[in-house]
Amino acid sequence: MNEIILRTENLRKEFGNVVPLKNISLDVKRGEIIAIIGGSGTGKSTFLRTLNLLERPTAGKIFFDGKDISTQPPEILRQRVGMIFQSFNLFAGLTLIENAIAAPVELKGLSKQEACERAKKLFESVGLDEKIFNYPDELSGGQQQRAAIVRALMMEPEILLFDEPTSALDPTMVGEVLAVIRMLAKKNLTMIIVTHEMNFAREIATRVLFFADGEIYEQGTPAEIFDAPKLPKTIAFIRRQKYFRYEISRRNFDLPEMQGRIQAFAEKYGLTAKYINRLQLCCEEIIFATMAGCYSATDKISMAIDITYVEAEKILELALTSGGRVYNLFDENDDENLSVKILRGYGKNFRYVRDEDLNKISMEVVAP
Amino acid sequence: MRKIFLLLTVTFLLCGCGVEYKEINSLDDLKSARIGAWPDCAYELRAREHFPDAKYIGLDSLSDLVQNLAQHKIDAFVIGKTYAENLRNNMPNVKYLPESLGDVPLSYIFPKTERGQKFRDQMNEFISKTEANGELDTLRQKWLFGDESGRTFSKSNLSGENGKLKIGTDAQSPPFVYLRGQEPAGYEVELIDKFCAAYGYDYEIKVDSFVTMLADVSSGKLDIGADAIEILPERQKSINFANPTYVEQTVAVVSVGASDENFFAALIKRFKVSFVDEDRWQMILEGTAKTLTITIASIIFGTALGFGVYMLYREENKFVNKIIDGVYRTLQGVPTMVMLLFFYYTIFGNLDVPPIVTAVVVFSIVLSISVFILLKNGADAIPRGQTEAALSLGFSERRAFVKFILPQVVRNLFQSYQVALNVTLLETAIVGYISVQDLTRTADLIRARTYDAFVPIIIIAVIYLILSRLLLFVTDRFAEKLNPKNRRREKILDGVKL
Numbered sequence: 001m002n003e004i005i006l007r008t009e010n011l012r013k014e015f016g017n018v019v020p021l022k023n024i025s026l027d028v029k030r031g032e033i034i035a036i037i038g039g040s041g042t043g044k045s046t047f048l049r050t051l052n053l054l055e056r057p058t059a060g061k062i063f064f065d066g067k068d069i070s071t072q073p074p075e076i077l078r079q080r081v082g083m084i085f086q087s088f089n090l091f092a093g094l095t096l097i098e099n100a101i102a103a104p105v106e107l108k109g110l111s112k113q114e115a116c117e118r119a120k121k122l123f124e125s126v127g128l129d130e131k132i133f134n135y136p137d138e139l140s141g142g143q144q145q146r147a148a149i150v151r152a153l154m155m156e157p158e159i160l161l162f163d164e165p166t167s168a169l170d171p172t173m174v175g176e177v178l179a180v181i182r183m184l185a186k187k188n189l190t191m192i193i194v195t196h197e198m199n200f201a202r203e204i205a206t207r208v209l210f211f212a213d214g215e216i217y218e219q220g221t222p223a224e225i226f227d228a229p230k231l232p233k234t235i236a237f238i239r240r241q242k243y244f245r246y247e248i249s250r251r252n253f254d255l256p257e258m259q260g261r262i263q264a265f266a267e268k269y270g271l272t273a274k275y276i277n278r279l280q281l282c283c284e285e286i287i288f289a290t291m292a293g294c295y296s297a298t299d300k301i302s303m304a305i306d307i308t309y310v311e312a313e314k315i316l317e318l319a320l321t322s323g324g325r326v327y328n329l330f331d332e333n334d335d336e337n338l339s340v341k342i343l344r345g346y347g348k349n350f351r352y353v354r355d356e357d358l359n360k361i362s363m364e365v366v367a368p
Numbered sequence: 369m370r371k372i373f374l375l376l377t378v379t380f381l382l383c384g385c386g387v388e389y390k391e392i393n394s395l396d397d398l399k400s401a402r403i404g405a406w407p408d409c410a411y412e413l414r415a416r417e418h419f420p421d422a423k424y425i426g427l428d429s430l431s432d433l434v435q436n437l438a439q440h441k442i443d444a445f446v447i448g449k450t451y452a453e454n455l456r457n458n459m460p461n462v463k464y465l466p467e468s469l470g471d472v473p474l475s476y477i478f479p480k481t482e483r484g485q486k487f488r489d490q491m492n493e494f495i496s497k498t499e500a501n502g503e504l505d506t507l508r509q510k511w512l513f514g515d516e517s518g519r520t521f522s523k524s525n526l527s528g529e530n531g532k533l534k535i536g537t538d539a540q541s542p543p544f545v546y547l548r549g550q551e552p553a554g555y556e557v558e559l560i561d562k563f564c565a566a567y568g569y570d571y572e573i574k575v576d577s578f579v580t581m582l583a584d585v586s587s588g589k590l591d592i593g594a595d596a597i598e599i600l601p602e603r604q605k606s607i608n609f610a611n612p613t614y615v616e617q618t619v620a621v622v623s624v625g626a627s628d629e630n631f632f633a634a635l636i637k638r639f640k641v642s643f644v645d646e647d648r649w650q651m652i653l654e655g656t657a658k659t660l661t662i663t664i665a666s667i668i669f670g671t672a673l674g675f676g677v678y679m680l681y682r683e684e685n686k687f688v689n690k691i692i693d694g695v696y697r698t699l700q701g702v703p704t705m706v707m708l709l710f711f712y713y714t715i716f717g718n719l720d721v722p723p724i725v726t727a728v729v730v731f732s733i734v735l736s737i738s739v740f741i742l743l744k745n746g747a748d749a750i751p752r753g754q755t756e757a758a759l760s761l762g763f764s765e766r767r768a769f770v771k772f773i774l775p776q777v778v779r780n781l782f783q784s785y786q787v788a789l790n791v792t793l794l795e796t797a798i799v800g801y802i803s804v805q806d807l808t809r810t811a812d813l814i815r816a817r818t819y820d821a822f823v824p825i826i827i828i829a830v831i832y833l834i835l836s837r838l839l840l841f842v843t844d845r846f847a848e849k850l851n852p853k854n855r856r857r858e859k860i861l862d863g864v865k866l
Contacts, residue, residue, distance in 0.1 A: 054756055079762035089757035091772045093779065093852045095860055102771070103761035116864045133857055148757070155761055 038211030082157030142173030294324030404445035528570025655810030674739025
């Protein structure tokens with residue numbers, strides 16, 4: 001069970017000046033399910049594509065089943081390695097069953113009868129037995145991806161490569177595809193899955209690789225990577241923080257412009273309209289109250305507002321950095337200062353630090 | 369279809385309407401008239417000596433001259449008296465002024481090669497001999513002064529012990545050289561027949577346009593040009609003339625005025641002349657068959673060639689692809705007609721390749737360019753993902769293309785392909801330039817014989833239209849088969865039981 005099925009040694013891929021894959025060495029054991037996560041442009045897909053030679057590596061070696069794959073034609077290797085693409089790539093103009101049987105009949109010499117029977121069973125197992133005479137363009141994305149999985153399985157691959165199998169899907173269809181992959185996971189198939197579905201990766205993978213800058217930056221069990229990442233880029237990625245910053249240098253700065261940009265930022269991460277309203281109100285109050293406290297009418301203004309949204313934990317943090325006099329807004333009495341009253345009503349975890357001539361106050365804006 | 373016929377009818381009616389014209393009754397009326405003539409012919413030179421102030425209009429053939437006179441685009445045309453006499457007997461609407469404008473000697477032409485000079489000398493010898501023994505005069509009586517019923521001719525049984533002569537003519541010079549039915553006949557033809565019998569030659573006659581014939585004689589492709597050719601010093605630079613076979617007088621042919629004949633009766637008569645008389649429908653049928661042969665052969669070879677070149681292109685050999693790109697880009701910039709002449713005179717110039725084969729080669733190449741470009745653009749338009757999916761299953765690049773991508777390309781671009789096929793069909797109309805007697809060339813020949821340009825053109829226009837629709841109809845049947853969704857479930861399963 002601990003036999004190594006796939007090994008890469010110092011794998012590197014260059015496209016002209018761009019080096020999407022710097023140096024990857026990896027051992028995959030039979031039965032392992034590896035999830036590859038990471039930001040876009042970090043070489044995840046390129047790595048997957050070099051494994052069945054859709055991209056030729058610039059340097060380094062790949063061993064499949066103990067054999068250097070550069071010594072034989074790629075077709076031999078590809079028959080034993082299945083691949084699932086982000087955009088399904090079913091053959092247009094062929095029915096699902098024809099999509100499934102083409103390769104085993106033509107390349108493995110399977111009889112058409114036998115191939116059709118096997119295909120029918122597989123389509124039944126993914127819930128598509130009603131659709132075998134349909135054409136790809138008559139199906140939803142989720143159905144197409146399930147059919148693509150069947151097509152790959154028809155070659156009885158020893159390892160399955162999934163290249164972002166749910167990224168091109170409507171959110172309502174992600175589930176059905178993941179369910180099929182889960183089913184395969186139970187059958188002890190070796191799989192490498194590039195995915196953005198963190199919860200899925202955590203649930204299904206036996207090992208998680210975090211890619212950054214064309215290298216395996218950190219790897220470990222799902223628990224190690226998702227619950228206790230050790231390296232900064234992994235931490236940042238796992239927590240998935242989003243920032244917004246706006247700088248203020250005049251007393252009569254362009255308030256509507258700032259509010260507009262806050263709105264756009266917040267909408268991008270799916271905050272509700274009420275929540276966005278509350279955030280904008282808090283920003284306005286905290287800016288003007290601090291301005292009044294820190295600066296006199298003739299002083300030059302220098303302030304910056306930072307909004308941080310931690311997507312994984314849905315925490316919205318508001319911070320204001322300001323020069324001028326030492327001043328903590330949150331020392332004010334609620335009854336005397338209306339701004340503070342509003343802020344206290346909408347937030348929690350109020351903090352203040354004086355750091356190198358700067359006042360830094362922060363708070364969490366709670367969801368309505 | 370109905371609209372097209374309506375359009376044709378309107379055109380026809382317009383052609384029938386006369387324009388105001390100046391009636392010519394004497395030579396004096398010609399002084400400032402519009403006079404038609406073959407370009408740079410001796411008859412025009414004679415006329416210019418008499419009427420230097422007239423306006424001269426060059427027209428390529430006798431039928432063009434007649435047509436222009438009938439439509440009053442010219443007031444008169446100058447030509448040999450024999451032609452004029454012949455015209456007057458066949459056309460009720462023309463006459464000629466009896467006064468001669470000057471003599472024009474006519475003869476055969478020969479290439480300026482050793483071989484050509486030998487034939488010329490033999491011909492001169494033969495002409496003097498027959499002139500002396502009265503044989504030539506008998507021929508003149510029969511062809512030039514007799515009526516059509518006496519003009520019978522069939523080729524002699526020739527031994528050809530001293531070789532075979534290639535004779536060229538445009539066969540538009542009755543009664544010197546013209547087509548009786550589909551066989552060349554006439555004064556100069558029978559004279560050549562007798563010449564060959566006397567000197568132990570056989571001969572074959574190639575009917576072509578006058579300009580092509582001139583070029584072929586001067587290049588030595590033909591041994592003799594026979595077209596009642598006027599002996600002009602200008603021409604003697606590039607070809608040799610034999611001594612005159614006949615000295616022609618120059619006369620002016622003019623219009624008599626509109627006939628009283630009912631328009632539709634005249635029309636029916638014109639159709640009868642162009643289509644039924646002398647079994648011309650048979651010529652038209654043969655022309656149609658030639659056009660179809662060239663088209664179908666070019667479609668088959670052109671498609672195969674384009675496909676083959678594209679498959680070669682897919683191998684992505686940089687050097688080979690550069691050549692393919694270069695050749696096709698060059699060919700795209702050359703008119704098909706120029707390519708046709710280029711192949712005919714240069715590449716196949718010294719080889720014994722039948723002109724119809726040359727035509728098929730050229731049209732195949734032209735179509736292959738379209739097929740290549742269609743395949744290239746069509747394949748580029750299919751998302752690369754499907755090829756990658758096929759590769760990931762273990763198919764080779766070529767097998768993936770043929771099995772999964774090509775059917776989609778063909779399906780997507782079939783209509784553009786049909787357009788290319790239709791263009792091929794219609795473009796074959798130019799093969800007359802290399803003396804293939806296709807549909808268009810047939811119309812030219814009929815026009816030359818009947819002096820009616822309009823009816824033959826209408827006839828072939830309708831035939832082209834029918835052929836074009838037929839091509840579309842046949843290829844549409846393929847298009848239906850190309851749509852995979854038209855397949856039945858049993859066809860997909862192909863005997864498999866589920």
